[in-house]
Amino acid sequence: MITVKNITKRYGDHVAVNDVSFEVNEGEVVGFLGPNGAGKSTTMNIITGYLSATDGTVEVDGHDVLEEPNEVKRRIGYLPELPPLYGEMTVTEYLRFVARLKKAVDADGSAMERILELVGVTHVRERLIGNLSKGYRQRVGLAQALVSGPQALILDEPTIGLDPHQIIEIRNLVRDLGKGHTIVLSSHILPEVSAVCDRIIIINRGQLVASDTTENLAKRLSGGSQYLLRVGGADNAVQAAIKGVTGVSGVSSRGVVEADSVDVIVDFDDGADPRRAMFTALSKADLPILQMKPVDVTLEQIFLQLTTREGGGSN
Amino acid sequence: MVAIIRRELRSYFVSPVGYSFIGFFLVLNGLMLLVTNLITGSPAYQFTIGSMSTWSLLAMPLLTMRLLSDEKRLRTDQLLLTVPVSVGQVVLAKFLAALAVFGGGTLITVIYPVALSFFGDLAVGRIIGAYLGYLLLGGAFIAIGIFMSSLTENQLIAAILTLAALALMMWILPGVRDTFITASTVSGIVFASVVGALVALLVYLATKNVTLTGVTIILFAGAIVVVALLSAQFFETLLLDFLQWFLLGDRFDVFMTGVIALSPVVYLLSFIGLFLFLTVRVVEKARWA
Numbered sequence: 001m002i003t004v005k006n007i008t009k010r011y012g013d014h015v016a017v018n019d020v021s022f023e024v025n026e027g028e029v030v031g032f033l034g035p036n037g038a039g040k041s042t043t044m045n046i047i048t049g050y051l052s053a054t055d056g057t058v059e060v061d062g063h064d065v066l067e068e069p070n071e072v073k074r075r076i077g078y079l080p081e082l083p084p085l086y087g088e089m090t091v092t093e094y095l096r097f098v099a100r101l102k103k104a105v106d107a108d109g110s111a112m113e114r115i116l117e118l119v120g121v122t123h124v125r126e127r128l129i130g131n132l133s134k135g136y137r138q139r140v141g142l143a144q145a146l147v148s149g150p151q152a153l154i155l156d157e158p159t160i161g162l163d164p165h166q167i168i169e170i171r172n173l174v175r176d177l178g179k180g181h182t183i184v185l186s187s188h189i190l191p192e193v194s195a196v197c198d199r200i201i202i203i204n205r206g207q208l209v210a211s212d213t214t215e216n217l218a219k220r221l222s223g224g225s226q227y228l229l230r231v232g233g234a235d236n237a238v239q240a241a242i243k244g245v246t247g248v249s250g251v252s253s254r255g256v257v258e259a260d261s262v263d264v265i266v267d268f269d270d271g272a273d274p275r276r277a278m279f280t281a282l283s284k285a286d287l288p289i290l291q292m293k294p295v296d297v298t299l300e301q302i303f304l305q306l307t308t309r310e311g312g313g314s315n
Numbered sequence: 316m317v318a319i320i321r322r323e324l325r326s327y328f329v330s331p332v333g334y335s336f337i338g339f340f341l342v343l344n345g346l347m348l349l350v351t352n353l354i355t356g357s358p359a360y361q362f363t364i365g366s367m368s369t370w371s372l373l374a375m376p377l378l379t380m381r382l383l384s385d386e387k388r389l390r391t392d393q394l395l396l397t398v399p400v401s402v403g404q405v406v407l408a409k410f411l412a413a414l415a416v417f418g419g420g421t422l423i424t425v426i427y428p429v430a431l432s433f434f435g436d437l438a439v440g441r442i443i444g445a446y447l448g449y450l451l452l453g454g455a456f457i458a459i460g461i462f463m464s465s466l467t468e469n470q471l472i473a474a475i476l477t478l479a480a481l482a483l484m485m486w487i488l489p490g491v492r493d494t495f496i497t498a499s500t501v502s503g504i505v506f507a508s509v510v511g512a513l514v515a516l517l518v519y520l521a522t523k524n525v526t527l528t529g530v531t532i533i534l535f536a537g538a539i540v541v542v543a544l545l546s547a548q549f550f551e552t553l554l555l556d557f558l559q560w561f562l563l564g565d566r567f568d569v570f571m572t573g574v575i576a577l578s579p580v581v582y583l584l585s586f587i588g589l590f591l592f593l594t595v596r597v598v599e600k601a602r603w604a
Contacts (some may be wrong), residue, residue, distance in 0.1 A: 011604065048397040052602045070399035084394035086322070088329045100318030101398040144394070 001026045001048060003184045009042050009054030009206075017043045018206040020055070024152075030187035031180040031193030033303065034203040040186040041081050043203070044156050047184070048078040060152065074102070077150035081157050083141025086145055087130025091121055091140055094129055104148030113150065119143045119173065129274055135166040142173070152182040152312055159192060171196055209306045222306055227275070228254070228265045230291035231282060235262045242266055243287040247274030261290055316404045318347035319540075321489075322464050323412030333416055336377040338502045343370055346559055348427050360428040360475040364445040368452055368567050372481040376474035378416060379460025382596070388468040396602075406594050413457045418450060429585065441573035445474030448570025451583040455563055463567075465597040485564050489542070492558045503550025504539060506557070565577030 002024040009017040017039040024030050034040050045051040047058050048071055049065045057064055063071035086094060092178055095115070099106060115217035116122045119139040124132060129140060136157065145153055158174065174185060174196050187193050193200055194214050202209040210217060216256045231238045237252050242251045247269050268274060275292070282289055327333030347366040352356065383406075386392040395405050428442050459480050464473040464517070495502055514535065519528040542549055563586070566579035 050393055050396050050602065054603075070401075073397055073399040076397070078393070078397045080390060080393040082390045084391075085388070086326070086389075086391060088326060091321075097318055097322050098394065098398070101394070101400055103399065132472040298553075 001029075001061060002184065003057075003059040004043070004047065005057045007043065007046055007053040007058075008059065009039075009046060009051065010054045015206055016051070017046070020206070020208045021056075022208065022211055023202055024182055024184055024306060026151075027266060028183055029174075029183045029197045031197035031200045032184055032203065033188070033190065033193050034186075035109050035188060035202055038203045039206040040188075040203060040226060040290045042154055042185060042206075042302055044078070044154050044184070045080075048154055049073055049076065050080075068200045074149050076149075077144040077145030077147070077153045079141045079153070079155045079158055081160065083137055083144070085144075085191055088128065090128055091116075091132075091143075094140065098144050098147045099119075101149040115143050115146050118146070118176075119204075120169070134169060135162050136160055138162060138166075138170065142170070146177075150181075151186070153177065155183065157186055157188075159187070159189070167192070171244075177309065186209045202303065204306070225268050225297040227268070228263065228291070228295050229266055229278075230258060230261050231287050231289055232261045232262050233285075233287035237285065238262050238264060239284070240289055241281050241287055243278045245274050245281050247272030249278065258290065265295065316400065316408045319400070319405060319408035322416070323409055324415060327378075327412070327416055330379070330567060332377060336374055336416060337420045337423070339374045339425055339500055340371060340375065340422065342404045343367065343374065344424050344427070352427075352431060353381060358431050358437050359441075360431055361441040361445040361573075363427070364442070364449050365568075365571055368449055371453070372456055372478070372485055375456045375460055375481060376477045379464055379477060380470045380474040381464065382413065382461050383465040383594070384468050384470050384473045386471075391600075396598075402595050402598050403545050403591075404599065406465075406591055410457060410461055410591055411453075412463070414450075414454055417453045417457060421446070421450065421453070439588065441571060444570040444573045444575055447575065448567045448579070448583075449490045451570075451580065451587075452563060452567045452603035455583050455586045455590075458587040458594075462568045462594045462597070463495050464589045469523055488561055489564055492555065492562065497559075500543075500547050500550045504555045507539050507550065508535075511539070551600065 004023070005021050006019050007017055008015065008019050020039070020043060032040050032043070035280050042051065045054045047060070048063070049069045052108070054068065057066070058072075060072040062131050063075075065072045086097075094110070095112060104111070113122075116125055119142050121136060121139050121143060124136055129137065132140065138161070140157070142158060145155065150204070155174065159170050161225065171192060174183065177183060178196070185193070185197065190312065197214070199211070199213050200217060201211045211232060229242075235256075239253065240250050242248055244263065246264055249268040249269045254265055257263050266278070279289060327336075344363070345369055347363045347370065348360075351366055352360060352365045362426060383392075386395060394431055396402070425446075460473075460477040463476040463480065464470075466476065467473050490503055512531065515528050515531045518531045519525075522528075563583070566582050569579045
């Protein structure tokens with residue numbers, strides 16, 4: 001559906017996006033993840049034809065964004081980071097204006113009603129957009145992207161600046177929309193992306209760092225698995241005892257949390273499960289295990305690992 | 316495109332902008348009427364339109380200052396430029412909306428000549444000609460205003476740039492022209508040299524290449540010498556001919572005689588077209604910056 005090939009965007013000497021390529025298939029919900037200033041918005045602006053890439057091509061449904069901009073724009077609904085709203089219009093006036101711009105056919109107004117209902121702005125439809133709260137403006141922005149029923153939605157930070165309750169609502173809305181649309185959604189909030197998206201594209205300092213499903217990313221990066229242990233005894237003795245167990249690839253101390261004990265993180269080799277052996281080893285050394293629990297690799301860790309490894313910096 | 320025209324018109328009249336413009340415009344027109352027709356008891360209403368042609372430029376920035384600058388400031392250009400509508404259509408729609416408000420204000424003033432006709436004989440042909448010329452001139456003012464508003468995100472800067480450009484063309488350049496009316500060969504040569512120096516400066520700034528700049532200077536100097544030797548009278552009128560390109564007012568004056576000649580009509584229409592085209596270029600160039 002969307003094919004981005006080697007796009008680069010330069011502002012003078014500053015390279016905002018550097019040779020980024022990826023594909024989004026029909027019906028997929030893809031999360032576009034990166035720290036602030038990573039080039040997410042620039043990439044989205046290039047896909048929607050608002051900016052032109054210095055190099056590279058973007059195709060939507062086989063149409064090049066430079067050669068057939070209108071064919072591309074017809075197929076895309078775009079919610080920019082700051083919703084493009086006119087404060088002096090009411091919600092319905094604004095959406096009708098957008099519908100006319102997009103040449104949407106909606107003779108009986110039923111499509112408009114459906115969108116108002118879907119994003120939950122029916123009860124504020126006659127209010128001036130300038131008087132609406134941030135959450136409602138965001139919804140109107142989303143409604144604007146949905147007008148004319150585009151096949152693909154590009155949503156730039158759709159939940160930014162919303163309260164937790166609204167974030168959950170918008171997230172559910174995006175999940176529902178994902179059933180009928182191809183969606184590219186940007187965010188720097190990781191749980192959001194893992195909750196909604198089929199696939200994640202991570203971008204940092206203008207470069208593509210990874211593109212895979214959440215599970216694959218976790219698998220690829222963690223190697224084996226990690227456990228957190230709390231053991232009664234001295235740090236050195238505990239570490240020495242655990243290191244002697246086969247299947248353990250590393251031990252690191254997390255300091256003392258509970259008196260007369262020490263917390264350690266133990267890394268296991270790929271596929272190994274030395275939990276029983278650890279128990280035996282520690283009990284032989286008279287070091288009682290007070291707690292043992294698996295450490296899940298979160299998206300945060302993946303993200304930090306990826307973005308700090310490349311070029312040594314995340315914000 | 317119709318959608319944008321409607322939105323712009325609506326936006327003029329839900330805010331004080333449209334009313335301010337029309338109010339200011341009518342006050343100016345009333346003053347001109349007072350001075351030109353009422354105090355002197357003259358029915359020559361075309362001269363009121365003539366005065367308006369130079370003074371109404373004061374009201375123009377109100378119409379045009381926010382047309383494109385506000386879209387950029389509020390990021391609503393992200394909507395206009397990502398829907399299947401071309402930049403040319405956006406600019407043209409905004410131009411037509413502003414022209415409609417200007418035309419509406421002008422239409423109200425038709426009351427004055429109608430009222431005057433009860434008290435004296437009007438030169439109907441001249442007044443109609445003056446109105447037509449005035450609409451074209453107003454279109455040119457608006458085109459400049461839209462262009463200025465495409466250059467900045469700040470309405471105030473757009474307004475000041477517009478005023479400066481209009482004052483230059485309607486007030487300052489005619490003054491300069493009158494000063495050099497007895498043009499001499501020397502003034503033409505000085506002018507050509509200044510143009511040559513400016514071009515050389517631009518070449519230097521663009522390329523930072525001393526050789527190329529030197530070649531430019533030599534070419535210009537050579538051309539001036541050759542032309543001066545072959546036909547000295549070329550320089551006699553050079554400055555005036557050059558100024559003539561920018562004198563919008565002179566084109567308008569033709570209409571006041573009641574003659575609708577082709578050349579001022581074509582001139583004003585191409586002037587409008589040129590500035591709308593430049594505006595489109597500025598907006599499109601922002602995508603590549």
